[in-house]
Amino acid sequence: MIMEEIIQQIVNGVSLGSIYALIALGYTMVYGIIKLINFAHGDIYMIGAYVGFALTTFLKLGFFPALILSMVICAILGVIIEKVAYKPIRNSTRIAALITAISVSLFLEYGMMYFFKPDTRTFPSLLPDKQIKIFNTDAVLDIKNVYIIVVTISLMLLLQYVIHRTKVGKAMRAVSLDRDAAQLMGIDINKTISNTFAIGSALAGAAGVLVGTYYNSINPLMGVVPGLKAFVAAVIGGIGIIPGAVFGGFFLGITETTISSLGGSLYKDAVAFAILILVLLLKPNGFLGKDVKEKV
């Protein structure tokens, strides 16, 4: 019995962690390229969930078409947000960009509330409702978790490929290293940053649809807490490092589940943020981060 409980709790932790990891991917990628903590990321995730909801409920699309369309729509939204909100202040201080990101986040949350009502909406169940028994014990794994984990890992690998093996990725890395030098080499900065936002927001859109089907309830403020947790996950793994986000997500999910299973369910959020503080104090570049001195 006790073994079963431990296995089940690990499964719970991994499932929860995969959701954080999925959202953290987009966070960390945008930060890695343009050094902007995009606090609106959690809200693009929320919009992704709403788009998925609209496509599946009103247009009766299946899971994969809804996922892809929602990614496309979120990518377009991300590019528009960048053009309208972030581009005009690209050369201002970091704090200005951060505050703009927070206002974009609030704008999206309350805009959605205004236009689409603050009520919780229920997502149609798109994925099979099935549980798998693990090692013939009573511990169960939901098939939907398998989808989330598989999608998260595939997206992580795909992102790594895009950034390290393609021309677009090369441009992104160049812009991240030195914007002016990249421009002198003939790289279109605006296009590269747009690409970054498009990919980051598409990832958030994918997360929204997946989590929407997983919990089958969505609301305009659903992005706030997962957004913050994903941010913590990204920092734990080393913000800007793509495998770090996935590591951080799983780490956070398993930690929270462990705290709950030890009877501290009320303190699990406090522990998550305490870890953030500890990581920032002791290992500011995260667990997978390299210690790089900032050039002056």
Next chain:
Amino acid sequence: MKKTMTLFMALALMVSVLTGCGAKDTGGSGKESDTIKIGLNYELSGNVATYGQSSVAGIELAIDEVNKDGGVLGKQIELIKVDNKSDSAEAANVSTRLATRDKVVAILGPATSGNTKGATPPAMQNKVPLISSSATDDDVTVDSNGKVREYIFKTCFNDSFQGVTMANFAFNDLKLKNAAILFDNTSDYAKGLMNSFKKTYPSLGGKILVEETYQAKETDFKAVLTKIKSTNPEVIYIPGYYEEVGLIVKQARELGIEVPVLGGDGYDSPKLLEIANKDSLHDVYYTNHYSPMDTAPEVVAFKEAFLAKNGKDADAFNALGYDLAKFLVDAIDRAGEANSEKIKDALASTKDFKGVTGSLSIDENHNPVKAVTILELVDGEPKFLKKLEP
């Protein structure tokens, strides 16, 4: 010269603003004489919006009926509806606004205990009666020293009554002796139900194996549910609201926890079925104020009128809202004058008021004495199980 000119202009502007205000004020009080204003302080948006919206739909139906029959004391009733956004601080602001700016004779709402407590201090200060039809927490009408809050009333039973009823039901009707508790630690309502269940169940001979908590707005409950599962309870008591309860029941069934789930009136929302889906909603029992399956003539008449006006079936919050409005109109009628002080006295002396949710009398603590209904969810549909008189 220029300076004097600016000063003069500024003065002129101020005077015009002031007179503007004055003119508006007289307009307001002139209008006051031909209608009776009642304030609605409800959750029209936010996480318990369905409670607020449903209560208001019931109130509006009742007031429409009253106004059509010539109003009360020869005057029409005017409802002033304000959204408290499901937030207790906002509920306090709304109370102040209704009492001081709109000068209402009484305030109806809010729907939940926490928000009603938020709305209480301004109502007490301004001496305006405030009545909630669904704030079930025990200390809504009584302060921490056991003193009655003079202007606060409610028309629904207490949480402790719901907890006691469910403990008895689990032990005597379902004959289950080992229970687990999982409750919303951020809600006064859930804590009230939990405390009375925790006191009553062991006194009957049952055992509480484990007591776990969650917080409103959480979405993943698998960790606590796994912990509960490992203690092998025969029944789980989950006082809370439909949004989280829907997710909890669904995730519990996914983890293979098939034991009965018990709860309170916070389960009463069609959203519960949408979130949890009907396969997981079996063996779910909850206490409630009203059952649409009741065949008493006044219930049937109300159901038909509600369906005709809103195009959907009435739920418990609709019925409570309807009763609440009729209850206040009855008190205004008995007070003989639309005066907050007299209305308060009339409310306090209500005896055997006949409503859709049962007949009620107000006791010395401003709580009603009335019946409770137990409902069972069968494939997600509520079925009437039994009605318990106090």
